[in-house]
Amino acid sequence: MKIAHLLHNPTAGNEEHSKKNLISLIENQGxxxxxxxxxxxxxxxxxxxxxxxxxxxxxxxxxxxKILLERKVLEKSWPIALLPLGTANNIAKTxxxxxxxxxxxxxxxxxxIKKYDVGRLYAIKNVEFFLESFGYGVFPYLMLEMVRQEKxxxxxxxEKIKEALxxxxxxxxxxxxxxxxxxxxxxxxxxKYLMVEIMNxxxxxxxLVLSPDSDPGDSKLNIVIIGEKxxxxxxxxxxxxIDGEKSEYKFDTIExxxxxxxxxxxxVHVDDKVVKVKKSAEVKIKLIPDLxxxxxxx
Numbered sequence: 001m002k003i004a005h006l007l008h009n010p011t012a013g014n015e016e017h018s019k020k021n022l023i024s025l026i027e028n029q030g031x032x033x034x035x036x037x038x039x040x041x042x043x044x045x046x047x048x049x050x051x052x053x054x055x056x057x058x059x060x061x062x063x064x065x066k067i068l069l070e071r072k073v074l075e076k077s078w079p080i081a082l083l084p085l086g087t088a089n090n091i092a093k094t095x096x097x098x099x100x101x102x103x104x105x106x107x108x109x110x111x112x113i114k115k116y117d118v119g120r121l122y123a124i125k126n127v128e129f130f131l132e133s134f135g136y137g138v139f140p141y142l143m144l145e146m147v148r149q150e151k152x153x154x155x156x157x158x159e160k161i162k163e164a165l166x167x168x169x170x171x172x173x174x175x176x177x178x179x180x181x182x183x184x185x186x187x188x189x190x191x192k193y194l195m196v197e198i199m200n201x202x203x204x205x206x207x208l209v210l211s212p213d214s215d216p217g218d219s220k221l222n223i224v225i226i227g228e229k230x231x232x233x234x235x236x237x238x239x240x241x242i243d244g245e246k247s248e249y250k251f252d253t254i255e256x257x258x259x260x261x262x263x264x265x266x267x268v269h270v271d272d273k274v275v276k277v278k279k280s281a282e283v284k285i286k287l288i289p290d291l292x293x294x295x296x297x298x
Contacts, residue, residue: 003031004026056085058091062272069118080293116293136193137175137196139168162206177192180262180264186258197211199222200216222253222254233249
């Protein structure tokens with residue numbers, strides 16, 4: 001019998017995703033399930049554990065992988081199975097996991113291992129990597145406004161995403177493009193942009209699919225650059241999402257492994273966190289391939 005260690009954010013999901021219910025669902029599929037709350041400081045993961053189960057949102061995944069990456073050099077590393085219980089679940093959607101929790105657990109019986117790259121950051125204090133995306137421009141501004149307008153506390157995931165999209169629409173209508181010095185694998189892509197997103201996942205934030213071709217296991221980062229000429233296109237895409245449309249839009253995208261970026265501003269986002277940096281400070285990013293292993297359906 002394979003041993004799964006469940007790392008659970010007890011505040012994520014709904015009553016169906018309680019500690020008791022999740023353990024029951026996992027054990028009913030023939031796994032031995034051990035449990036730790038992500039709110040606890042000591043998880044005590046035993047050496048005989050076969051894989052980890054992370055139950056929570058993208059923020060929970062980031063928290064756990066940060067700890068795993070810090071200890072990976074000295075200790076055993078385990079493959080990670082996700083049970084997405086957050087608002088956006090951009091990592092799970094990029095991995096194309098099923099929507100139903102029970103269906104995901106059933107898929108672990110015949111799993112595939114998906115290698116997952118990580119973006120290594122240099123010159124940002126206390127922040128060393130990203131799993132989803134790193135970016136400047138309109139998106140970190142949206143994140144700050146969500147907090148300022150107390151929309152970040154909205155509990156219903158669908159309502160929260162819709163409010164974020166509406167607010168982004170308002171911001172984008174008047175946001176001015178900023179000067180960006182951008183070097184990708186030695187080539188110059190500098191210009192004035194509304195946003196620059198260095199992406200590992202297909203989507204960011206409120207399920208904005210800016211890089212539909214992204215594959216976090218292809219040893220490439222996708223750098224999405226959106227300038228003034230694509231303002232109307234981005235506005236149209238956001239309006240469509242608010243109205244429930246499923247259309248995909250593609251924006252200018254460059255693949256790369258080593259990036260240097262300077263932005264005419266002081267705020268950047270790293271996954272779901274906003275970080276303040278010095279104005280026009282140089283940030284370097286390097287792709288680290290195959291650093292994590294995720295369990296995906298066969």
